[in-house]
Amino acid sequence: MVRQVSRGRALGPGPTHTVFDPFSVNPIRRSLGAIVVSAAMLVAPMRVFGAEVGGLVLVVVGWMAAAVLMMSVPVLIISTVEELWRQVWCRLQPPIEELGLSPRVLRLLHRYGLDTIAAVERIDEATLMLLPNFDARARHEVLRAISLRRYAAQQRAWEAERERDARRRRAAWRAAQLPVRLARRFSDRADRR
Numbered sequence: 253m254v255r256q257v258s259r260g261r262a263l264g265p266g267p268t269h270t271v272f273d274p275f276s277v278n279p280i281r282r283s284l285g286a287i288v289v290s291a292a293m294l295v296a297p298m299r300v301f302g303a304e305v306g307g308l309v310l311v312v313v314g315w316m317a318a319a320v321l322m323m324s325v326p327v328l329i330i331s332t333v334e335e336l337w338r339q340v341w342c343r344l345q346p347p348i349e350e351l352g353l354s355p356r357v358l359r360l361l362h363r364y365g366l367d368t369i370a371a372v373e374r375i376d377e378a379t380l381m382l383l384p385n386f387d388a389r390a391r392h393e394v395l396r397a398i399s400l401r402r403y404a405a406q407q408r409a410w411e412a413e414r415e416r417d418a419r420r421r422r423a424a425w426r427a428a429q430l431p432v433r434l435a436r437r438f439s440d441r442a443d444r445r
Contacts, residue, residue: 275327280332284328286320286321286324287321287324289317290316290318291321293317294310297310346368347368347369348367348369348372350369351369351394351398353393353394353397354393356390357393360385360386360390364383369398373398377391377395
């Protein structure tokens, strides 16, 4: 009987020792730890114990360290690529959790496949009201959160534009004041002599 595994724990009836995935939780950290430990097991015995004893330790334990190393490197590479892809995707398509909605509304939106803010923005109010269990309060909460997000983005754009204008004005002022400051410096030196 094949058992389903979720986060390192077996699901369903039967003994729990049949299937266990050590990399299901924190795969990057665990695979990196396994790589470091197995590399230390391959390198350290020769350095610490010398050639004869180190060779014996490598024969006894080295095969296991090499097997763990060969298993952990692909897990580390795949997990790192997956995490990078997830970060890029969340940056391009932010999830609805960033809206700060109540858990009930989040569950409703996830249930109907609206997992990103862009997907929720594409739906009009009438369609939202047609979703089962989606009442006027939930609709108001979603629309308010989206409008606050748009306003915050617009505010950030205004502040960035205002900062760019201020930098340009400061640069123009410095450029206009430079000949005056140079003339004062040279006139001060002439007065000292």
